[in-house]
Amino acid sequence: MSDRIGVYVCECGPNIADKVDIKKILTEISAFNEPPEKIIIAKKHKLLCSKEGQDFLADEIIKNELTHLVIAACSPRDHDITFMNVCKRTDLNPYLYKLVNIREHCAWIIPDKDEATEKAIQYIRAGISRVTYQDPLIEKELDSIPDVLVIGAGIAGIEASLSLAGENRKVYLVERTSSIGGKVTKFEKILPHQGTNLDIIQEKIKAVQENENIEIFTESEVEKAIGFFGNFEITLKNIHNDEQNNEFKVGAIVAATGFNLFNPEKIPRYGYGKIEDVYTSLEIEESNSKTGKILLKSGKPPKSVALIHCVGREERGYCSRVCCNYMFKIAQYLKEKMPDIKITEFYKDLCLPNKADQEFFVDTKNKGVNFIRFKDIAVKQKDKEKFIEYTKMDGKKEKISAEMIILAPAIEPAEGSKEIAELLNISLDETGFFQEAHQKLNPVATSIDGVFIVGTAQNPKNIPDSMMDAQAVGGKILTQLIPGEKLIPEVIVSEISEAFCTGCQTCLSVCSYGAIYFDEDRNISIVNEAICRGCGNCVASCPSGAAHAKHFTSTQIYQEVLEAIR
Amino acid sequence: MNNSDILVIGAGVAGIEASLLLASTGKKVYLVEKASLTGGNVIKYEDVFSNMECSTCMIAPKQQEVLQSENIELLTLSTVEKVQGEIGDFTVTIKKKARYVSLIDCIGCGMCYEPCPVSLKNEFEQNLSEKKAIYVPCPGSLPNVPAIDPEYCLQLNGKKTCNACVEACAFGAINLSDKDEKIEIKVGAIIVASGFDIVEPAGFPQFGYGKYPNVYTAIEAERLYASNGPTEGEITLRKGNTPPQAIAIIQCVGREQQGYCSSVCCMYSLKLAHYLKHKLPDAKIYNFHSDWCMPGKYNQKFHQDVKEEGVDFIYSPVDKIKVEGNDKSLLIEYYNGKDEKEKLSADMVILSLAMMQGKDTASLSKLLGIEQDKRGFFMNQGIQLGSVDTSKPGIFLAGCAEGPKDIQGSITQAEAAVGKVMSYLS
Structure with a gap:
């Protein structure tokens, strides 16, 4: 016709x-x-x-x-x-x-x-x-698998697993270490305005262990993740046993890989690793949680403690958000145990973004903790005595002595984030955390459909915000990956003509979605239509004109422009 | 029986996100908004920190999606009046004020504004400009359908017979006998995304707001910069009508009184400084701040960039700052980092005011049966359940109704609320 x-x-x-x-x-x-x-x-x-x-x-x-x-x-x-x-x-x-x-x-x-x-x-x-x-x-329909892989069993990964697992949806929870719970389990207490006590965390861990729709793999890592939203093929490996591999399919992946602390040894003026009784906040948390005590190396309780905030903030280029609050918490631990202890907190800016934070600060201050805003600071030792030498904001130099020094190191991306990013084909931003799909509007998603990021793997954050991320991924996956329902991928996608493709692979390097793969045997690039979003990057960069975008072909545009300017 | 329809209160960025996600699953969403347009506070900003993306370009597609979604019933000029029942079975009464213009028939051509003989202050534009009695709050409003203010419309307030807008409308979209309605709906869950307000500057007379015309609130400054704002982006002073030459931005106004840090003011103050440097490169810009609160991976870099643009940062306790002067020139008295008294003259002062709970929080809390915290925001349930749960099962929180936060935080919380709704109702 x-x-x-x-x-x-x-x-x-x-x-x-x-x-x-x-x-x-x-x-x-x-x-x-x-x-x-x-x-x-x-x-x-x-x-x-x-x-x-x-x-x-x-x-x-x-x-x-x-x-x-x-x-x-x-x-x-x-x-x-x-x-x-x-x-x-x-x-x-x-x-x-x-x-x-x-x-x-x-x-x-x-x-x-x-x-x-x-x-x-x-x-x-x-x-x-x-x-x-x-x-x-023609719109296509794809079958999808509702199950989800969660990488990392810290508080964000645990909460995500609990939000997602259900009668028709299985969750595979993978953890590198031998136990689940993450860094939170090392804390003695959580902030008073974040809840009552740590038992809640233990209850959540128990709930994960008892949930028959959650399968836990400890001492395991993801070795392979291939596919697209609705259909990922996963291979896990056991860290200690090369032969113990697990393979399964999921519809979505949640990266909850957590954080590391900045190593204060990188900044010698804090004396960490050189001067005795200089600790990181996490070391204090761990010893307090294990022994119920905060003691000097000599075994004696400290009479004076200096808490130094913002360690590594300048070097990392951002504020880690949670340190001010947990330093108040540590000051309160010390005051509870030793009411006569002298505590000084040295800070650059007090960052108290949550609605209840300021009250916690005032409460800490009222318990007799001294606060000093500094410009420069260094930990020094002379004979057996330790000093904090600091420059105040008005330029005056002063020093005080302290028996114990506790540092608040910056939060940085977890070890192995780069490898995970490569494995999942997602990006890291300039600070090394996982990059979100959109800074404002899509913070738990990534540029790869079906791959999500939660907790401190995305940005430094506190426990309630990590949990909120995990619940948000629940919101995303429970609305997008419904058991029994088909997925409809983008229709306006690109195509690469086999006849014209020279196999130069330029398109692979410009595709933001990981939608193009290279067929070694035929020496051509191929677009996976289930992943392609039709952005046109490959079309613009293809030197041989082999790539074209459906509905925006060169012919269509040429014919339109030709008439428009006639 | 479990009802899987959902009520979302508030069509700001959090309410929109929650509605769109829920509607995408085929669930019916009632989105109730007290204003005549969607978009909440975000549409008032020209750009968002710290990536300086155009705010309306970012949010308009989402607003449009709300209007085009078959599963979302948007009720503008509407408020919740009564809530009964429990999770899975709430009965909600909504009061829907007459708009007098049909959302279906109006195509948004705007032919009705000019013939309207009444002019009044435009509150959306912080009273910096006027609107007609039939109006959209600003160009680009969505839905792009005007509303009539019955208090000012001559026909509706009975002062005169006037039919000017009706005659000008080629689509028969205006109906002056439109009446307020009461609508009863049944839903299984409720998401409260009712947003925030800003503390009144009148509470801080030491900064001279209202006394000196060239003292502005941050949101007024934001609208002055906005290309769809009252001056189409031209920054001219209220008194004098010339561009300012020395501008002082004062942060943390109201923080002490409210008892919390609003967490976004440092960043939006930096954004304002950046705006002003961009449009008025020769103007002096001073930023009076206390501790910087710029949590997160992207923000400190923005602070550094703005500093390099030549903005003067002055560390000064806000409780010791005073603004004096007259109609045209202002004098800022403050204490510097060495606790010495100093003075600085400027011709424009911008106050970064604290966020507070939305003005209707107390009444909503009563009729929904959910608690407020001691600061006035809705209370969350802490770490056990999370930041989106309220004291009542089936009612969830999203966005600044729960506490001050930025757009990213509001979106995350909205998605988390959806996660909870989906697990409860599926």
Whole structure:
């Protein structure tokens, strides 16, 4: 059957009708000879987006047996979806329709009616020219697996597993160390305004262990993760036993790989590793949690303690958010155990972003903790005595002695983050944490569909925020990966022509979604349509013109532009 | 019987995110918004920190998606009046004020504004400009359909017979006999995303807001910079109508009184400084701050960048800062880092005011039967359940209704609330 194109101009009330000469448009378009005799009908309507207008269009498509539809109306932002849905109602493939914007582009911006009319005609001709080169595109449906792989069994990974596991959804929880719970289990207490006590963490660990829909793999690492949203093939390896591998399929992956502490030895002026009784905050937490005591190496309780915040902040280039609060917590531990102890906290800025943080600070201060804002600081030792030498904000240099020094090192990405990122094909940002899909609007997703990031693997954060991330991934996966429902991948994707591909692999390096793989045998790049989002990076970078984007082919664009500038 | 429909209160960024995710599963969502438009506070910003992405470009596609979703019933100019029942079976009464313009028939051409004979202050623009009695709050409002203010419309307030807008509308979209409605809906769960307010500057007379015309709130400054704002982005002083030459941004106003740090002011103050340097490169810009609160991996770098742009940072306790002067020139009295008294003159002062709970929090808390914390925000349930649970099963929190936070935090919390709803209702 030869092409039968219908062109419909919307009056948009007076918005288009008063500003362009629709009668003239219809006459000229009907006589438009390129492509010849394909324009079956050209008509106007007072408001095509109205229910009545949509019914009219549907009737017209059927009655005139249209193969292509061109609508001259408003911005695609307003009504592209409306008219695509009309096409779907009538079995006309929605990719064989084109919306030409003669309202925002002509009627509303050109005061001279003749000029506006001329431009509208040119645009409509461009639309007609393009539409005949458009191809019908078919939405595909893919089966999906609802199960999820969670990497890392710290508090974020545990909460994510609990949020996701259910009757129809299995969770595979993989942990590198021999036990689950992560760093939180090393703490003596959590902040008073974050809950009552650590028993809750133990309860969550127990809940994970007892949940029959969660399978735990300790001392294991992910070796391979291949596939796409809904269908990933996973291979796990046991760290101690090369032969003990596990293979299974999941629909989504959650990276909850946690954090490391900045090594204070990198900054010699803090004396860590050289001067006795200089500790990191985590070392104090661990000893307090294990023994219930905070003692000097000599076994005696300290009479004076200096707490130094912001260790490594400048070097890392960001504020780790949680250190101020946990340093207050450590000061309170010490005060509880030894009410007469002298405590000084040295800080650069007090970062108290949670609504309850300031109150905790005031409470700590009222317990007799001294706070000093410093510009520069160093830990020194002379004979057996230790000093903190510091410069205050006003430039004055002072020093105090302290028997014990506790450092708050910056939070940095966990060891192995880079390898995990490579394995999952996700990016790291300039600070080395996993990069989110969008800094503001999509913080727990990544550029790879179906791969999510939670907790301190994404950004330094506290326990409640790590849990919130985990619950947010619950929100994402439970709404997107529904057991028994099919996934519909993007339709407008790119294609690489086997005949033209020279195997240079430029496209692989520019694809942000990991959608292209290289077939070594045939020496060509191949697009996985289930992953491709149609961004066009490969098309623009392909030196041999082998890659093209569906619905935005060079021919379509060329034919459209040709008419537009004629 | 378990009802799987959901009520979302508030169509700001958190409410929109929650609604879209839930609607994508085929669930019916009632999205109730008290204003005539969606987008909450985010649409008032020109750019967002720290990546300086255009705010409306970022959020408009999501607003549009809400309007096009078949599963979301958006109720604007609407408030919740009564809530009964429990998780799985809530009955909610909603009061929907008359808009007088049909969301279906209006195409947003704007032909009705000009003939309207009434002008009034535009609150959305912080009263920096005027609007007609039939209006959209700012260009780009979504839904792009005006509303009529019945207090000011001459026909509706009975002062005069006027039919100007009705005559100007080519689509018959205006109906002056539209009436307020009460709607009863049944839902299984409720997400409260009712947002925040800003503390009133009148509570801090030492900074001269209201007394000196060229003292601004941060949100006023934001609208002055905005390309869709009252001056189309031209920064001119309220008094004098010229661009400012020396601008002082004062942070932490209201922090002590509220008893918490609002966590976003350092960053938005830096953003304002960056805006001003960009448009007024020769102006002097001073930033009076106390401790910097810029948690997270991206923020400190932005601070460094703004510093390098030539903004003067002055560490000074906010409780000792005073602003004096007259209509045109302002004098800032402060104590420097050495605790010495100093003075600095400026012709524009911007106050970074603390965030506080939304003004309707207390009434919502009562009718929903959920608790507020001692600061006034809705109370979460701590580490046991998480930051999205309230004291009542089936009612969840998202965004700044729970406490001050940035856009990323609001989005995460909205997704977390959806996670909870999905596990309870599936």
